[in-house]
Amino acid sequence: MSSLESRLAAYIASKLPHATDLHVHSLDRIFGGASRETYRFVLSYREGDEELSRRLILRRDPPGSLIETERVVEFGAYRAFYGTAVPVPEALWLEEEADWLDYPFFVMEELHGLESSPQLLLGPPYSDYAERLAEQKWTILGEISKADPVALGLDRVMEAVNPDQCWQRELAHWEKSIDEDELCPQPVIRAAIRWLRRNPPPPAQKISVVHADYRTGNFLYDTEGNIRAILDWEMAHLGDPLEDLAWGLNPVWRWAHDERAGGLARDEDAIRIWEKASGLRADPVALHWWKVFSSVKGQAIWVSSAKEFTEGKNQDLILALSGWLMQNSQDRAVLAELGHLS
Amino acid sequence: MKPDIDRFLDVAAAYLMMELAPTLGSGYTQSNVGILGMMLAAVREEFDRAASRRVEENRAMRRLFGEAAPVVQDPVLQQRLHEAAQGDEADFAISALERSNASLRQTLIDLQIHVEGIDTPQARRVEEAIWRELAASTERRRLMMGPF
Numbered sequence: 001m002s003s004l005e006s007r008l009a010a011y012i013a014s015k016l017p018h019a020t021d022l023h024v025h026s027l028d029r030i031f032g033g034a035s036r037e038t039y040r041f042v043l044s045y046r047e048g049d050e051e052l053s054r055r056l057i058l059r060r061d062p063p064g065s066l067i068e069t070e071r072v073v074e075f076g077a078y079r080a081f082y083g084t085a086v087p088v089p090e091a092l093w094l095e096e097e098a099d100w101l102d103y104p105f106f107v108m109e110e111l112h113g114l115e116s117s118p119q120l121l122l123g124p125p126y127s128d129y130a131e132r133l134a135e136q137k138w139t140i141l142g143e144i145s146k147a148d149p150v151a152l153g154l155d156r157v158m159e160a161v162n163p164d165q166c167w168q169r170e171l172a173h174w175e176k177s178i179d180e181d182e183l184c185p186q187p188v189i190r191a192a193i194r195w196l197r198r199n200p201p202p203p204a205q206k207i208s209v210v211h212a213d214y215r216t217g218n219f220l221y222d223t224e225g226n227i228r229a230i231l232d233w234e235m236a237h238l239g240d241p242l243e244d245l246a247w248g249l250n251p252v253w254r255w256a257h258d259e260r261a262g263g264l265a266r267d268e269d270a271i272r273i274w275e276k277a278s279g280l281r282a283d284p285v286a287l288h289w290w291k292v293f294s295s296v297k298g299q300a301i302w303v304s305s306a307k308e309f310t311e312g313k314n315q316d317l318i319l320a321l322s323g324w325l326m327q328n329s330q331d332r333a334v335l336a337e338l339g340h341l342s
Numbered sequence: 343m344k345p346d347i348d349r350f351l352d353v354a355a356a357y358l359m360m361e362l363a364p365t366l367g368s369g370y371t372q373s374n375v376g377i378l379g380m381m382l383a384a385v386r387e388e389f390d391r392a393a394s395r396r397v398e399e400n401r402a403m404r405r406l407f408g409e410a411a412p413v414v415q416d417p418v419l420q421q422r423l424h425e426a427a428q429g430d431e432a433d434f435a436i437s438a439l440e441r442s443n444a445s446l447r448q449t450l451i452d453l454q455i456h457v458e459g460i461d462t463p464q465a466r467r468v469e470e471a472i473w474r475e476l477a478a479s480t481e482r483r484r485l486m487m488g489p490f
Contacts, residue, residue: 028369028370029369030369030370031369031370031373184440184443184444185444185447185448185450185451187447187450187451187454187476187479188476188480190451190454191451191454191473191476194455194458251489251490252489252490253489254489254490255489257489317374317377317378317381318373318377320377320381321377321380321381324381324384324485325380325384325485325487325488325489326488326489328480328483328484328485328488329489331476331480331483332480332484332488332490335476335477335480340473340474340476340477341477342477
């Protein structure tokens with residue numbers, strides 16, 4: 001048993017006082033993005049005469065993080081949407097103290113035997129299900145957009161914002177991130193930021209829960225073309241629902257290298273599905289603003305990833321790869337959205 | 343150096359992605375080896391053009407600054423543009439070219455901010471020239487593996 005397994009077992013034992021013979025085994029780090037270290041493991045224990053076993057996921061803060069995220073928000077989002085029309089794994093325990101595993105973490109259910117890779121979707125059998133997955137993907141986003149954050153209790157863990165201030169708050173947040181983390185001047189994205197300030201969008205039509213990284217790659221799907229869970233809620237916040245719609249339409253997620261958003265559907269089809277499911281409207285002028293913004297936000301993330309890796313705070317190779325591959329694509333994406341890419 | 347570096351990187355990237363990665367059981371380790379292979383492929387693409395694209399870009403910005411200087415109304419910025427326009431590359435090490443590039447790109451940002459605030463046809467032409475250079479720069483830096 002590894003040190004991490006035994007320490008994790010001790011933590012879980014403290015949460016399950018009636019459990020005996022409790023073991024954590026088969027702990028294996030998996031690829032789960034760079035904002036948290038992600039491990040799968042098996043929990044086995046006895047409760048009375050019953051032997052129980054459960055596959056679980058540990059999400060632990062890394063020494064450095066790609067995105068400054070609040071695990072309380074991520075955990076809260078999983079809890080809030082569990083059992084609703086937005087499929088998510090069951091979140092079990094949140095630990096904000098570093099005493100148990102050196103860094104804060106949370107534990108949730110593992111949905112076993114599913115895939116999340118955008119690349120796998122491009123080949124059989126999944127490529128046959130692109131339309132089906134698209135219908136589900138943007139229908140689920142519509143459910144997130146139309147959900148009432150207060151009824152879900154998420155107003156208690158997410159900062160309130162007025163409809164006319166959503167864009168300013170998000171733009172200021174990500175511009176600050178670029179200010180702090182850029183390792184070299186970013187003329188394209190700086191020009192885009194000035195354009196965004198000169199051309200503010202209309203107020204949000206409603207304040208929604210914004211997943212904030214809703215894209216192909218952040219949901220689990222099965223071999224029958226069903227989306228089984230929406231993951232990676234670490235950037236979730238309250239805001240304009242068009243932020244989520246625009247993020248998923250960003251060209252950097254066109255995994256199939258064609259015009260399909262997220263490798264699944266053309267923009268107009270994705271928008272139609274989302275409008276039907278959410279009951280909201282994707283005003284073209286507002287959506288254009290949020291599309292430009294999505295590239296600013298994306299570039300802020302890639303710039304930060306490059307800095308984290310360069311400074312050695314986090315040596316996860318995905319940070320280096322995203323710094324290299326994504327920054328140029330993100331510049332191309334915003335140039336295209338602003339009509340400057342021939 | 344023989345074998346050529348691009349040949350070596352091709353073989354190394356293919357080995358990591360096609361032969362080694364599939365044999366690894368752990369998802370995280372397998373992903374990382376795949377990423378290493380992708381990064382070697384990106385290095386291979388960048389290696390041959392690294393100096394030439396930086397020289398080309400730096401010269402394009404210096405040319406643009408020379409053409410834009412008469413339109414600029416701020417004497418300090420105008421002087422910076424003149425000085426930048428008259429410079430050239432003396433050191434072709436990538437690190438030196440990169441330092442020049444960063445300095446020139448910051449000047450480009452300052453120039454763009456300046457002309458955005460001037461309401462004349464000449465300023466609009468400079469602004470359009472800046473956008474063309476930004477698009478050209480982005481194309482120069484493009485990696486085949488990039489998602490867009």
